Amino acid sequence: MVKKNVDRMQIGKAPTGISGLDEITYGGLPAGRPTLVSGGPGSGKTLLGVSFLVNGALEHGEPGVLLTFEENAGELAQDVRSLGYDLDKLVAERKLLVDYVHVDRSEIEETGEYDLEGLFVRLDHAIKQIGARRVMLDTIETLFGGLKDTGILRAELRRLFRWLRDRQITAVVTAERGEQMFTRQGLEEYITDAVISLDHRVHEQISTRRIRVVKYRGSHHGTNEYPFLIDRDGITVLPVTSLLLEHTAPDERISSGLPALDDMLGGQGFYRGSTVLLSGTAGTGKTTLGAHFVDAACRRGEKCLYFLFEESPQQMIRNMRSAGVDVGKWVDKGLLQFHADRPNRHGLETHLLAMHHAVELFDPDVVVMDPITNLLAVGTTMDVRSMLTRVIDFLKSRSTTAMFTSLTSSDHSLERTETLISSLMDTWILVATELEGKHRNRQIYVLKSRGMPHSDDVRSFRFSPGGIEIEGPTRAPIAEPLRRTARAAKPTRVPPGSRGNGGPHSRASARRRK
């Protein structure tokens, strides 16, 4: 019994070379066995299979045979081209063999007993020609449209999968999703080694692709649905459930880019690898503060990735230049990279995946997302919070410092969002404006900052030719939005005098007590 378990755990794996998929399958598909990949039209089945063949041939020295039953051979060529692989070259190097199987029911008459030995002979011949270790059958269910005797077909398919197993061929068998079953013809009955399901959902005109390992005999596997992305690099799957609070907490401090703000943050700025929420109403200078932060990081020679959900990079660079912060030069030096995307272009999962992908490629020290509130256009508050949790978890695991800006409206509607998101943040900075006669007075306040003694002052700031200038503690009336947010964020009463020198919080509670 024990030995059997040991054997089962030692099942060989054939890596697919698909980023993320090999992680959730703990190494790849079951080696020497068939895997069923089911999904609707356009769900990425063929691309998955072709990636598996191409990566096998290029990276693992395993030649592959692609037996395609699809009527539209052009589609396959297109899918493969989009991966950037030179299929013809692989074929010429005898690392890949493509055989188009064509079945036309209209030209076939059936009389008496037959079997599919012809298919076996063809596949066997193809495998022997190039010494294939991998096979893809795409989509074998097409046979059910070409041949009438489904009894024979079923028996022969069962024999085919056994035949593949006997030859220790690692196979990907694609199938169309059925109404009640994973496949139209119930192929999951015959392929019990591993079943992968692909899904392409469109919700409120926003599409998200998902992958799930339904079954994997003899191996652990991630059981969740994982979002995946199809782009010019092929398929990327994001395993997203590693929500472990295990990341290190560096002691290193980094500047916010503004000495006066650093001063408010215990004199030394943010912790490296921490998360900063910068919230305020429209036009309060959130993006400019972000630009200062990025500018300071680039001056230290660090790399910054700036996600824009509202403006184009060009627009942001121009606006910041006019505000006195030139971030354009860092783009030229390769230290700053922008990643601009309309929130409603994808679902949250896809955004998350794109962010992961961008962070992994650029490997930044600092990340800014501006403004995260725009993501609420494509998901509920809880969805956004869950997505940000994953982003933050990922960034913290890399000790990447992250700043998120949040646009608050002047009424109360976003405060719930703020409060929900703020618990993920190590530092929360509020900016606000207050009309003072004919002058708008800008104010900044550190509402919280974990692990450091921070200032409870509300300070005024103004835009100067060199960017933002923060003044000493203000005597001006506290801006109403700032007072309100502070109140909403800290509902618990604090005994008077326990919180330093009379920040807005203690004023607010003092007022409540009266």
Place this chain on the structure above:
Amino acid sequence: MPPSDNFELRLYVAGQTPKAVRAFANLRKICEEHLAGRYSIEVIDLVDNPALGRGDQILALPTLVRRLPTPIKKIIGDLSNTERVLVGLDLRPRRVSA
């Protein structure tokens, strides 16, 4: 009434299986009765020539391919139903079913 041109037929098999033997016997009988003097049969054994299956898109075995007269026709199975073989070879009109 039947077309006067020559019938060029190919029978694909894989080894001397009972089905293959049966199909060949059935084919000979049908040809002698209906195409005497104007047919030729070429038997292709895919065990010996696996590469040949690709050209005629052979999957099922046995498969009878009518190369001539055109268009190409395929009949799969052991050819035990003479009526259907004749329909498949266009020697009998296809019965139109609703």
